[in-house]
Amino acid sequence: MKLIHFLGDTAVMSGRVIRHSTRSIDTIITVIAMPIMVMLLFVYIFGGAMNTGDVSYINYILPGILLFCIASGVAYSSLRINNDLTKGVFERFHSMPIAKASILGGHVVASLVFNVVSLLAIFLVAFGMGFRPQADVLGWVLAIVILLLSILAFTWIAVTFGLLAKSYEGAGVFSYILLLLLFVSSAFAPTDSMPAVIRVFAEYQPMTPLIESIRSLLLGGSADKTTLAAVLWCLAILGIFCASAMRVYKRRMK
C-alpha cells in the first residue's frame, strides 16, 4: 500500500514537472534545439579543421553533444526546485498526506524522462547528419546505462544546488561549471592538442571518461577500464550529491 502510494504520488509529481518543461519554449530551445545547433555548427563549420584521426567528426562529437544536452537540461531541475522551495510549494505538499520521497522524487523522474526524450531527438538528428554507430547490443546497453547514470548523477547535482541557492538566478549557475568541464575535456577535440596543464586536468576530470567510454562503446569498442571509470564516477557523484541533497532538504524544510 505504501509503495503504491509512493509510486502514484511520484507519477503525479513528475507529471507536473514534465509539463513545466514541455510548456516552456525556453526549456525546449535550451535543452533540445541548442545542442543540435552546436552539433551542426561544430560538424559543418569547424569539423573540417578538427583532426580526429580515422573517426568521422560527427561520430567523434556526438557523446559530447549528448552530455552538453544533459548538463543544460538539469539546470532547469535546479531552477524549478528552487522555485518550489522558495514559493512554499514544498511546504504545501508537506502538509498533505503524501509520500515525502515523491516530492524530490518527482523532480528527479521528470528530469530523467525529459533528458531521455531530448537525447533521442539528438540521436535522430545525428543519424541524419551521418552518425554511424558500430556497437553491438552489449555496447548499446552499456552506452545507454552510462547515459542514464550521467543524467541521474547530474540531476542530483542540480537538486543539491537548487536547494542550496538563495535565489532563483543563482540556482542554475552550477551548470556553467558542468559545461566548462565539458569544453575542457575530449568532448569536441582530442586532448593532445591542448597545453600540457589543461591536458592533464582534462584527462583526470570525470567528463573525459564519460565521453570516451560512450564514444568507444558506440563505435564498436568493448567495455574496458574507461567504461569502469565512467560508471564509478557516476556512482560516486550520485552518492555524494544524493546524500548532500537530502541533508540540505531536511535543513531547508525546518
Next chain:
Amino acid sequence: MKSNDWAIEVIGLKKSYKNVEVLRGVNFTVQKGSTFALLGSNGAGKTTMIKILATLLQPDSGSAKINGDDVTKQPEHIRKEISLTGQSVTADYILTGRENLRMMAKLRHLPDPDKQAEELLRRFDLLDAADRRISTYSGGMCRRLDLAMSLLGNPSVIFLDEPTTGLDPQARIAMWDMIKDLARSGVTVFLTTQYLEEADHLADQIAILHEGHIVATGSPAELKNRLPRGHIELRFDNESTLNQARELFKEFNATADSNNLTLSVITDGSTRQMLRLLTKAAEADIEIAEFAQKLPTLEDVFLAIVTSKKEGSK
C-alpha cells in the same frame, strides 16, 4: 469542556529561530466548527504558528493538538485532517486551474479527480477560467483557486495564512464571502490576518499575538467591550478653528486630521465628560460643524493593548 471538543488546543508553545524568540508561551483553544482569527502585525509570528499547527515546524516546547492529536506525535494522522493555504499562492502557474485541482485530488488519493475539480471550479466561480493557465489569473482568482485546492479531501480544519493580503477591496470581499460559506459548512477555520476589520468580519474568536504572547482573546464584541471609552469625532469649518480646538482639547489626547478638518477626541464615553467637552468648546467660542460619537473599533483595542503593554514594560 473535554479536551477532544477542541479542534485546536495550544498550551505553552515556544519557538525560536537561532536568536529570535518568536513564540514565548502561546496558549489558546479553538472550538470545533468555529472560525478563529490570529491577529498580529508584520513579523509577529503568525506564519510560524500556522506552520507548527500544520506539522511543518517542530515547536521547541509546549504542546499543540489538532482534534486531540499532538502535532509532533501524530503528524501523519493530522495531515489527513487539515489543509494549509500558505501566505503566498502555491497553485502551479504553468498548469491550468483544472489541472491544479486535479493534481491535488490525485495527491489526496480521491476517487474521480475530474468530477472533484469540476465541482470546486463551479463553487469558486472559476469555470470560465478553468482551462487557462494560472499565470493569466488575477490575484483574487489565484487566491480563490488556492483555497479551492485546499478543500479537496474535505479537511476538518482549514488553515489560511493571510488569505486576503494583497487583494483589492472587491476581491477581498469575494474572498470573505467564500470563507464565510466555508465556515457555515461546519469546518473549523483558522486564519491569520493583519487586518482588524477582517478578523472582526469573519471570526467567532480572535486572539491577538504580540511579542510572542497572546495579549488578548475573545469574540469581536468582547474585545471591543474591553475598551469602555469611545472616541468622539468633531468636524470644523476651517483649519484655524481646528487648530484652536486641538489646543483646547490637549488633555483629551486629541488628534487632528487637517485634510478632513476633523479632530478625534478620546473620552471615557460618559455623558458628563461629553458635556464638559461641549461646554468647553462653547466657552471658547469654537463652532463645531459636526459631532459624532464613534464606537471603539478593533483598531482601537489593538492599539490600546499594545501601547499599554509597552508602557508596562518600560
